[in-house]
Amino acid sequence: MLPLKLGDGQTAFIDYFMDAARKSDEIDIAVGYVSKAALKQLQSLVDETGIKRVCLTIGMYYHEGMPEGTYNVAAALNEYWIERGIGEVRLVRAFKYHGKAYVFYKGGKPFSAMVGSHNLGAIKLEASNLRQYELSAVTEEPDELEEVSVHIRDIMLPKCSANISELQDVPLIREVNRALVDQEFVVKVTPEEVDAYKKRMTEVSFELPLKVPEDENDLSMRGSNINVCYASGRKRVWWEIEMVVSKTIRDLPGYPLHQKPFMAITDDGWKFQAWTCGQNNKNLYSKDDLKIMGRWIKGRLVAAGLVEPVNRVEGDQNGNGVITHKMLNKYGRDTITLTKTDIVTKTEDGTELEVWMLSFLPESRYHQEAEDEMS
Structure with missing residues (x-):
């Protein structure tokens, strides 16, 4: 994004995410926020690549309120993944979770992880985030991969989060017609x-x-x-x-x-x-x-x-x-x-x-x- 262009060895987040996802058979994601367009993009990507397991955990909405459109799209995605037996959508309820972490697996082992400022909306650029600069780091080091993977798996546990279908008290923010x-x-x-x-x-x-x-x-x-x-x-x-x-x-x-x-x-x-x-x-x-x-x-x-x-x-x-x-x-x-x-x-x-x-x-x-x- 001008005037701060990509340097040598740097890659646009969306390009790296798509490439890593296509090499994966499992993905774990924990982010603060999502968008309707990004949820639909993630569904299409999982279908296209034949990913066997996926879990998306969303961290801020249970305490701040969730836009009704985003909630319904997320609930439908959760229902779709559960019916296919490949994954779920969870909401963090123990606290506000503002992290942004992504782990990609192949054959049961993580091979890449991203941590930074990119929420899930970064995988589907829209007018609202097209000119928003974000920064994330990638690691392929085994020890670091394990650390990020364990972190996301902890966020997925019942002590921190629950399946979106189990939460009946999520405050919804009505959107303008x-x-x-x-x-x-x-x-x-x-x-x-x-x-x-x-x-x-x-x-x-x-x-x-x-x-x-x-x-x-x-x-x-x-x-x-x-x-x-x-x-x-x-x-x-x-x-x-x-x-x-x-x-x-x-x-x-x-x-x-x-x-x-x-x-x-x-x-x-x-x-x-x-x-x-x-x-x-x-x-x-x-x-x-x-x-x-x-x-x-x-x-x-x-x-x-x-x-x-x-x-x-x-x-x-x-x-x-x-x-x-x-x-x-x-x-x-x-x-x-x-x-x-x-x-x-x-x-x-x-x-x-x-x-x-x-x-x-x-x-x-x-x-x-x-x-x-x-x-």
Whole structure:
């Protein structure tokens, strides 16, 4: 990285790591932080090289909080490795671990190790770390290799860490739903404003189930509701959805009137107009653009690292972009809560609109359940 270029005998970390990994049949890694892209890169590398055993131990998140997208990608990688019987992902819980150590094995013996400042994100360069200078040292000396190997194996022990699937109390940091950033007809709302709206919520509230297939093998409802983009007929973009609400809910007192717009405030800080429409008032839509509601719901799942947007739905033969109940379970919620407030707002042209809250963050439901139990 200019002006501090590599000198004689020096190698870029990413090049050395890739070369050593391809010569290995086992890898142990202990780092402070990881990235979603690096986790996916590591999975691809392990698959490509046929590595027989791998353990990734992550040191800082249990105490500092873990970005939800990173957590879900790490949990999925752990599940994948365990199913294949080759490894696991662990989190250090005894203390904050900020080390960065890598050991490569062949035939049961370590042949190379790296120790320095490189977190796992260094194996997949992105905009966030492209101009970040790091320094690590390599050793191939037997005594030093043994010392680093023993150190990482100690970090892997239950006295220091646990498998990520065993830890139910990892604090998650909710990530911004970037699918709604700079979208027309959508306004960002501050957390303070959201809290102010929440304090004005009434008892008129409806829990709307998200109707989706059970998993990737379930073909029912694959082309309906929030997966309507996969239906045959008119081509739709991945973000477009249909929220179909059952008659038992629509007939409850206070449900929004047919085609009467209202202002929706989401629990993660977005504002847009919505309404109920369609035959027998069965649909709940974002008013000005059908993709807005989809960008809010699916965008939350994208931010959580559970699915990637699909550019061409007709080319997604494996249904990688289909939202499933299995996916919603990992996210922590399979319903949308629609709650009326006692606030009436006005649009620029003076039209009065009722204000309703839309909730889809997992903790929103838990908080509401706790409040219901207390009341």
